[in-house]
Each structure stands twice: as C-alpha cells, then as structure tokens.
Amino acid sequence: MDIEKVNSMDFGEFVDVFGNVIERCPLIAAAVWSQRPFSDLEDLEKHLFAFIDALPQSGQEGILRCHPDLAGRELQRGTLSAESQREQRGAGLTSLDADERLRLAELNAQYRARFGFPFVLAARLSDRAAVQRELAARLHCPPAQELRTALGEVKKIGHLRLADLLGADQARA
Numbered sequence: 314m315d316i317e318k319v320n321s322m323d324f325g326e327f328v329d330v331f332g333n334v335i336e337r338c339p340l341i342a343a344a345v346w347s348q349r350p351f352s353d354l355e356d357l358e359k360h361l362f363a364f365i366d367a368l369p370q371s372g373q374e375g376i377l378r379c380h381p382d383l384a385g386r387e388l389q390r391g392t393l394s395a396e397s398q399r400e401q402r403g404a405g406l407t408s409l410d411a412d413e414r415l416r417l418a419e420l421n422a423q424y425r426a427r428f429g430f431p432f433v434l435a436a437r438l439s440d441r442a443a444v445q446r447e448l449a450a451r452l453h454c455p456p457a458q459e460l461r462t463a464l465g466e467v468k469k470i471g472h473l474r475l476a477d478l479l480g481a482d483q484a485r486a
C-alpha cells in the first residue's frame with residue numbers, strides 16, 4: 314500500500330485499516346485522518362504518536378488500559394484482537410505451562426495494583442522469558458518513568474503494526 318492510497322481513503326476506510334495500530338484506540342486514527350495528506354509512512358506515524366503525546370496523563374493512561382494483559386484471561390478466552398493474538402503467540406505466550414502462566418498472572422496483578430494500568434510491552438520484540446524478566450524489573454520503576462516506558466512500548470507496537478499494513482501490499486504489488 315503506498316501513501317497515495319492511504320491519502321485517498323475516506324474516513325471509514327482509514328479507520329477500518331488503521332484503527333487498531335494503537336490497540337483498541339480507533340479514536341486516534343479517526344483524529345489524524347483530517348491531517349491528510351501524509352508525505353509518507355513516517356509522517357503518518359508522526360501524527361499518530363503526536364496525538365498520544367499531546368494527551369493529558371489520564372488519556373495516556375486510558376490508552377494503556379485499552380491493552381489486554383500479556384498471557385491474560387483474554388488470551389485464554391480467545392477474545393484478543395487479531396494483532397494482539399499474533400504478537401502474543403509470536404512471543405510464545407500461548408504455550409506457557411501452568412506455573413509460568415500463574416507467575417505472569419501474579420506479576421500482572423501486582424503491576425496493575427501499583428500503577429493502575431496493565432503492563433504493556435511490544436511482545437514481538439520479546440519472548441516469554443524476557444516478558445517475565447521485564448515485568449518483574451519494571452514493577453519497581455517510579456510511576457512517572459513507568460508511564461513513559463509503557464507509552465514507548467505502545468509506539469513500538471504501533472510502528473510494527475503500521476509496517477505490516479504498508480508492507481503487506483508492497484509484497485503484493
């Protein structure tokens with residue numbers, strides 16, 4: 314998919330295609346649509362991320378709260394978004410044994426109790442051992458620093474999802 318195609322999308326198509334670049338936050342794609350035309354993929358990404366950066370802390374925390382836990386109940390129930398399912402499977406989180414699942418559930422709960430939002434990590438850049446290690450380490454970070462780290466992970470996830478969307482059609486072209 315090239316940038317001309319992106320710039321020619323009407324609102325509905327644009328939100329359909331880019332609405333889950335930021336997990337379960339289609340409002341962000343909806344907001345940047347009116348900022349077309351984009352000069353390239355990086356420009357589109359810049360607008361999406363600038364929207365996140367401009368939000369008050371409550372909005373940024375809201376974005377984090379839209380993310381499902383890693384190896385959490387939604388994975389067990391099969392109710393994840395297609396993107397999240399792929400990412401979590403890729404990191405080996407669908408094949409944890411019972412002890413690993415329990416340990417992650419405990420750490421996820423401690424993290425949520427401390428910060429008030431779920432632990433977010435770009436699973437595609439990680440694996441099951443690193444997820445647990447990172448979660449245990451980030452549990453001890455100061456809240457303001459942790460909010461910045463978590464939003465950085467949201468952007469890494471978004472960057473990879475955008476690359477998938479724009480790379481997929483290039484392969485077909």
Ligand SMILES: NC(=O)N[C@H]1NC(=O)NC1=O
Nearest residue numbers: 383397400433434435436
């Ligand atoms: N909690 C969390 O990090 N979830 C996200 N991470 C990722 O790579 N995909 C997700 O849905």
